[in-house]
Amino acid sequence: MSGETRPHSPAPGGGDGTSGEWEVVIGLEIHVQLSTNTKMFCSCPVTFGEEPNTHTCPVCLGHPGTLPVANERAVEYATRIALALGCRIADHTIFHRKNYFYPDLPKAYQISQYDLPLGVGGHLDVELDDGSVFPVGVTRVHMEEDAGKLVHAGGATGRIHGADYSLVDFNRGGTPLVEVVSEPDMRTPEQARAYLTQLKGLLEHLGVSDVNMEEGSLRCDANVSVRRPGAPLGVKTELKNMNSFRYVQRGLEAEIERQIAALEDGERIVQATVHFDPVTGSITTLRSKEEAHDYRYFPEPDLVPIEIDEAYVERVRASLPELPAARRRRFVADYGLQAGDAGILAANRPLGDYFERVAELSGDARLSANWVTGDLSAHLNSAGVGVEESAVAPEALAGLLALLGDGTLSSRLAKEVFQVMLETGREAEAIVRERGVGQISDAGELEEIIAAIVEANPGPTEEFRQGREKVLSFFVGQVMKQTKGQANPQLVNELLRKHLAG
């Protein structure tokens, strides 16, 4: 681990036991399924949720005599990930066989990488909610293949214990995976969650994966230990298969609590794989290190080494989109956005693209950012769709902002028009024209109304003239009532003062 990838200081909040402070050490191993068209070592399509065993072939079923052929696109995607994480790309990288028996692993070995991975020595700058940034070291980025899926049938639980029999679905078998292993640089479950969230954003940004934790295209294991500040690393446990961001944080919290409690009771932590049950919130030990597999790694003789030259690396590097960290900085510097808005827009590539388009068309970046991170995002979140599927195109939103800018619409009206745009997919201007929703910005028209109101309210008029500014809001209310809220507030203010002044 290089010095520069360490956090500057241990973040607080690791956990205080009754016997004093404990420091938590967390490292994450992320598996991400690549969204290539075909599998890692055969030409079957990569799919999700299809009929079991409909996307298999002799190769991914591990039939005798079949051989793997590495998917070039998968290597490219993996290289993108490694480069985006600032890794050094190996000029010579090879596959290894990881040997173990399980029914979802047809060859009884997983083709993976071992001591010559594709990328090493990177980092991810993770931004916390308070705007501070801490770097998490990335030990390695390597390629491998996914296993199939077991379906346990009969019995009550759907889990292996108590099942009458088990079936195997090999559709997923052979899907390209990239594993990203972090340094043990995180000190709190919140940091771990932030790292995971931002890594997910980065992978999404790179367009290399669906990164959906519920569907399993992004999976997370955590190594966690606790120690007294300044002491050597404690014994770690591995928290397996947490399938949501919330479970990662909750699982870590539960495991940290368990470890601290055990240590304070004078117990020893045993190196083990543990499982977090989100329903009960409890931790169970799956297997201890003593029972751990010996995977008998050795170089995969069926695949030739991958030699990666400088030109290839540069080609892939040039194809990378602007990365979130750089984009965040640019949004602040070029558009004058708040760090919070810039962070949200930079973390989501399509949303950031959308924002830039609106900003360009409307000429008002801050207003654009407010709308994209505010009303638009709120709608997208509640509808559960991405910005690509938004009913309101950037051009349309810019059109709405133009009406807001020239005073045709008030903020409140703009929000109403926006809702209609979302529902109908129509342009703001058309909606305003058709429904008469628009501010009365015609001074002559307003002046008539205001003159009549002033004349009808001699008492309040007198009060205002004696210096009671508050009375102004009474008049504004009257004007708005008469105009059904469509008067331009600025103009109303201006004209009222003129008329009230007599």
Place this chain on the structure above:
Amino acid sequence: MFSLTARACRDLLGSGEVSSTELVELYLDQVERVDDRVGSFLLVDRDGALAQAAAVDATPRDERLPWEGVPIALKDLLCVEGMETTCASRILKGYRPPYDATVVAKLRAAGLIFLGKLNMDEFAMGSSTENSSVQLTRNPWDLERVPGGSSGGSAACVAAAQAPWSLGSDTGGSIRQPASLCGVVGMKPTYGVVSRYGLIAFASSLDQIGPLTRDVRDAAALLDLIAGNDLMDSTSVGLPAPLVMPTRTDLTGLRFGVIREFLGEACEPGVREVFDGAVAAIHAAGGMCEELQLPSVEKGLAAYYIIAPAEASSNLARFDGVRFGHRSEGAVDLIDMYNRTRSEGFGEEVKRRIMIGTYVLSSGYYDAYYTQAQKTRTLIADDFRRAFGRVDYLISPTSPTVAFGIGERTQDPLAMYLSDLCTIPANLAGLPAISIPAGLSHGLPVGLQIIGPHFSEQGLLEAAYAVEQRLGLSALPSIAEAGR
């Protein structure tokens, strides 16, 4: 008739003197006559072969491909779609591959007719074909002796004229040694010349498919049919140029290195005698012979018996009873099912090698065994590279002994392993090597091995052809003549 080469079969078909059906029937009849004694075939696809032959005969002669209608037999580790393929193992009994091996697809496309599948040592592990879980194969020259192995069926069927030619596979000598013991030509190409896709793997970094034939020219023809880069096998590269029929008859200007390490005490006097005769023949043809030392090759056997079992232990792990082949009945849980299936399905030698391989890859032993063996492999390759700086080809006896008696070495694995002493180094170095009949010792065939540099197949075949012409050997075991 039964001394026919595959080229002669082709010519008879081409001239219309025989039909493909007649040709196929002749070989099937010979199989019927002698195979209860020889035991080459695990499966005879009489109906399939005759149907294929009828289709060829229905095609006008001038529209046929050059080799269309010529029969061939295949070692039972080459996958043929829908045809039972077992590697002579109980664990694959009833397994019908859902696809053709690349070599099978190539032969099919060329119009060759598959007579059936040939016996072998289980998963190609052995040197006598006695490790077949199905049956013994007997040496056509002496039915009390082994045919060699692991491609024993492939060698015996050609020697006994049950097929004009066959395909085998060679991981440590499994084509060349049985070819030598049965008096036929057998060739292991450079690693990567022939696609391994559809060859049920024993040791992936060593396995190559190759021809077993009556003479060198047939070997050139069959290798040309099966060679080639294959998208399904990343380790395949093919040949630099298509092979042409060897025509060389004199060896003037060629230098041959005699590997001294292979002429030690393990080498039988009778074998040595025939080998010396071959050296004299090379001289007579104008070639120069000199003795060379390749100090590392003596460690080849040890390195091989680490690397090959290591890869095998992983390659054979897929035979777990989950998807195909044998699954034990009555297992109580998953681990029990694995244990019972594999205990019942694999034979003793296969289990021995799986255990050795598992052991040498285990954490804590890997460096002492596997890493050392790989270093030795590099040293052997370096020895060969240096030798090929001085000579064009290297020669040795193919096997230190002639065919040994059935049961003679089955209780002594080390003695059995010594059978491949001279052949293993070429696999470790990935070099092409051919065994051609060099003469008889007490009525049993002795083979001459010629090893060439990487991708020197054309030259190697030319040299082998010239030596073959000079030796002028055309002896057949009497059983091959029985049908005449």
